[in-house]
Amino acid sequence: MTIYSVGLGEMKFSDDINDVIVAHGLGSCVSVVIYDSMGQLGGMIHIVLPSISANVGEIVLERFADTGVPLFIKKFRELGGRLIYSSVKIAGGADMFKGRNKDSLGIGCQNINGVQECLKDLGVKISNQDLGGTHGRTVKIFIKDGNVVSRIIGMPEVLL
Amino acid sequence: MVTKEKEAFFNEIVSGLTDLLPLPTTVMAIIQISKNPNSNLQDLVKLLDKDQSMVTRILKLANSAQYGFAKQVKTINHAVVCLGFKTIRNMALTVSVSPMFQQSVDSYLLEKEELFKHSNAVAVGTRLIAKRQEYTNPDEAYVMGLLHDVGKVVLDQHAKEQFVDVINLVKKGNINFIEAEEQILGFNHGEIGSKVAEKWNLSNELVETIRFHHNPEQAGENNKSVHMVHIANYLVEMMGIGIGYDGLNYEFHEESMDLLGLKDGDMEPLMIGIMNEL
Numbered sequence: 535m536t537i538y539s540v541g542l543g544e545m546k547f548s549d550d551i552n553d554v555i556v557a558h559g560l561g562s563c564v565s566v567v568i569y570d571s572m573g574q575l576g577g578m579i580h581i582v583l584p585s586i587s588a589n590v591g592e593i594v595l596e597r598f599a600d601t602g603v604p605l606f607i608k609k610f611r612e613l614g615g616r617l618i619y620s621s622v623k624i625a626g627g628a629d630m631f632k633g634r635n636k637d638s639l640g641i642g643c644q645n646i647n648g649v650q651e652c653l654k655d656l657g658v659k660i661s662n663q664d665l666g667g668t669h670g671r672t673v674k675i676f677i678k679d680g681n682v683v684s685r686i687i688g689m690p691e692v693l694l
Numbered sequence: 695m696v697t698k699e700k701e702a703f704f705n706e707i708v709s710g711l712t713d714l715l716p717l718p719t720t721v722m723a724i725i726q727i728s729k730n731p732n733s734n735l736q737d738l739v740k741l742l743d744k745d746q747s748m749v750t751r752i753l754k755l756a757n758s759a760q761y762g763f764a765k766q767v768k769t770i771n772h773a774v775v776c777l778g779f780k781t782i783r784n785m786a787l788t789v790s791v792s793p794m795f796q797q798s799v800d801s802y803l804l805e806k807e808e809l810f811k812h813s814n815a816v817a818v819g820t821r822l823i824a825k826r827q828e829y830t831n832p833d834e835a836y837v838m839g840l841l842h843d844v845g846k847v848v849l850d851q852h853a854k855e856q857f858v859d860v861i862n863l864v865k866k867g868n869i870n871f872i873e874a875e876e877q878i879l880g881f882n883h884g885e886i887g888s889k890v891a892e893k894w895n896l897s898n899e900l901v902e903t904i905r906f907h908h909n910p911e912q913a914g915e916n917n918k919s920v921h922m923v924h925i926a927n928y929l930v931e932m933m934g935i936g937i938g939y940d941g942l943n944y945e946f947h948e949e950s951m952d953l954l955g956l957k958d959g960d961m962e963p964l965m966i967g968i969m970n971e972l
Contacts, residue, residue: 542933542969559808561934561942582933582969588962591970630928631870632945641932641962642942669941670934688803688861688939 543597545579551678560626562642569680572619579606584648599648625664662694700880720745728779751789801857802938812936819926845887871940921950
């Protein structure tokens, strides 16, 4: 079994049934996971911020919900993934116990909204999700069967 | 209220700190001479000449991308002349302290190297904010960020049993991690960490910054570093870099942003800046 780690603002795909793709320690970040059960093709992206409008310096499209999610779906299709046979799951989006701007949304919440809106605009339905709270999560997808598990640090894994 | 039992526990840990996290003799001596106004650069060179292992590590750091010198720094004499007391002291601290953070910290459910990743990212973030603030010595800010969670290492060694109660209390909800530590232990990881910095004879500003990095409003009004570390820590926790069970279970004090003149719109670019440097 080969485990591929998806870091901040990265995406990875695999169609090897021996592979597992994992994002460790998602804080306010959101991981989008997709799996085509016919082609046994899976992928994951690790979104850090809601919008590329915040960018400074080098542009990394995968970091942002508004540019990363469309790129992720495009790449998935280019690799042969078919949306009709695919399920999409999302996890992450935690916020501080008590964060800034009590009257507005935290980055975790903004990331969740950003990812959900982008997927909706692309006509992609979310089949399951594990979101929010104040704890970090690790998310994995097993390419052999498309199972996605989410685990809050210190808690048991949850099958999504 | 802190009971006598908890106070005694705190004092017992503090009395054993020198053995628990010993700083190399050379680094202690560097700190000493960097505080002495009568010392000169040759004193520093003579001291370092006796510790070639430290010289090798400092030169390696001096020639890394982090410092970005145009020409290679080949000798310690050259490094001392180019960089001066404070930077050499910060480099010696960085190379000595980093290995302490690379072990797993089981009490916080941090796997091997996770605390180092977190501390290094906070250090990078603090330095970014410091540069923006035109702080006189951004490398000093880096060290403050690097050391902010040294108390977690101490608690992992001395309070593993009590930490089960800390985690159970947090699991019940509606309490942040600092409050839970204080309720169970009688003190938090910042307070015990500041005692390490005191034992190491580091500056009062650094001691206070470690102590109040989760409660910056309690620090002295001239201490800007504590606000820089507080904000950098918040940004790194949001990014999930090296977070354990405590995760994002802390409070953010917006006053720190006001005190440094930072606006909401500055936060996300700072996160991107940290990612770009890691």
